[in-house]
Amino acid sequence: MKVNRSLLVSSCIAVAILIWATWSVYGTEGNNNEYVSTNTNSTTLTTETDSDGDGLPDWQEKLIGTDPYSADTDKDGVSDGEEVVRNKNPLVKGPDDALDDKESRSEWASKDILSAYIGQDGALKPGTDPETIAKNIILQGMDISYKVYTDSDIIIDSAADPKEYGNLAGELIANNFFETNVLAVFQILLSTDNPAIASQLDEPIVNFENIRDGLLELSIPEALSSAHLDMINNFDRLATDLQLMQSVVNDPIGGTAGLKAYLTDAETIETNIDRIGNILDRLGVTYTQEESGYGFLSNI
Numbered sequence: 046m047k048v049n050r051s052l053l054v055s056s057c058i059a060v061a062i063l064i065w066a067t068w069s070v071y072g073t074e075g076n077n078n079e080y081v082s083t084n085t086n087s088t089t090l091t092t093e094t095d096s097d098g099d100g101l102p103d104w105q106e107k108l109i110g111t112d113p114y115s116a117d118t119d120k121d122g123v124s125d126g127e128e129v130v131r132n133k134n135p136l137v138k139g140p141d142d143a144l145d146d147k148e149s150r151s152e153w154a155s156k157d158i159l160s161a162y163i164g165q166d167g168a169l170k171p172g173t174d175p176e177t178i179a180k181n182i183i184l185q186g187m188d189i190s191y192k193v194y195t196d197s198d199i200i201i202d203s204a205a206d207p208k209e210y211g212n213l214a215g216e217l218i219a220n221n222f223f224e225t226n227v228l229a230v231f232q233i234l235l236s237t238d239n240p241a242i243a244s245q246l247d248e249p250i251v252n253f254e255n256i257r258d259g260l261l262e263l264s265i266p267e268a269l270s271s272a273h274l275d276m277i278n279n280f281d282r283l284a285t286d287l288q289l290m291q292s293v294v295n296d297p298i299g300g301t302a303g304l305k306a307y308l309t310d311a312e313t314i315e316t317n318i319d320r321i322g323n324i325l326d327r328l329g330v331t332y333t334q335e336e337s338g339y340g341f342l343s344n345i
Contacts, residue, residue, distance in 0.1 A: 100126025111135045189306055191285055194261070194277050202264040208330045210266055211321070211338030214273075217259040219337055221252035231290050231304060243291035250291075253284040269324055276317045282310045319344055 094103045099116035111118040111125045118125050121139040128135040134142045230245045257280040265273045286307035293300020322341035332339040 097125075099124040101129065189285065189289065189302055191278070191282050194274060194281065196270065196274065198261060199270065199274055199277070200262070200264045201267055201270045203267050205264040205266045207266045207269065207325055207328045208332075208338065210263065210269060211325050211330060211332065211341050212336055213263055214260065214276075214321070215337035215340050217256055217263075218340070221255050223249050223252050225249050227287065227290070227307070231293065231300075234290075234293050234300075240294050243294070246287050246291050250284050250287045253280045253287070256280045257284065266328075268328060269321060272317060272320045272324060276314070276321065279310055279314050279317055283307065283314070286310055 095101065096103050096113050097116040101111065101113075103113040116124045116126075118135055119128075119138040119142070121142065123131075123133065123139060125135040127133075128139075128142070132143065133139065225245060225248055227246065227249055230242060233239075233242050257277055260273065260277045260280070263273075286303045289296075289299050289303025290307060291300075293303070318341060322344065325338070325341055330338070330342075332342055
């Protein structure tokens with residue numbers, strides 16, 4: 046790609062704003078107070094002060110990571126502002142400091158979302174409100190590519206017993222229960238920038254994948270096939286959402302898109318379970334509290 050000043054600055058703005066915004070927007074929502082607001086971004090984005098006279102305003106330098114008080118951060122004889130214009134990395138000493146030609150989806154997403162707020166020169170347009178940018182990034186997010194399972198992927202058996210199906214599906218879900226507080230781990234990732242923390246999401250990802258794979262192997266009564274398929278796709282989405290959330294340190298747009306999707310998909314799982322419970326109830330299936338299928342009917 047040709048990385049111009051606007052795109053580079055847009056990506057950097059996305060990093061800083063998302064770290065600030067994710068928890069200011071989502072921080073007061075959700076169940077059981079699992080979200081903690083951490084409004085840590087105090088950068089003033091509207092000033093055009095250029096302390097070192099290199100062509101980059103101080104706020105842009107802070108977001109990019111260059112020194113606002115040194116015109117040539119990497120000391121290679123080319124000013125930071127000129128390097129940005131020439132598609133060079135102002136943090137790496139030349140001559141081998143060309144920006145990577147591989148552009149991530151995150152960069153394109155930040156460019157598209159922020160284009161309404163950032164001019165061709167890379168500066169924020171007059172009157173731009175950082176909180177508005179942050180909320181729009183989170184609300185718009187980015188398109189996530191999910192695998193979609195269809196009828197051809199599942200085993201529909203007209204002779205399958207609905208009661209047995211409910212017990213087997215319920216046992217599968219119960220056996221893959223985890224105690225990891227996903228949102229708390231994500232918050233730590235945002236506040237520490239430590240990729241090693243991301244490994245704490247490995248267990249939930251594996252468990253969601255185990256549930257998905259187990260559901261694919263079950264024989265399903267025809268009346269439950271549509272709801273069952275939705276549940277498979279939902280658990281697969283949750284695993285993908287968490288994988289995106291793991292990447293938030295290096296891919297803030299993707300990570301935040303994963304968070305947004307996870308919040309939605311976690312609620313949808315409850316809806317799917319209730320839907321299966323309603324079908325089982327219509328089929329006359331009952332369970333004792335000791336049976337694994339009871340979870341499907343407990344909210345009816």
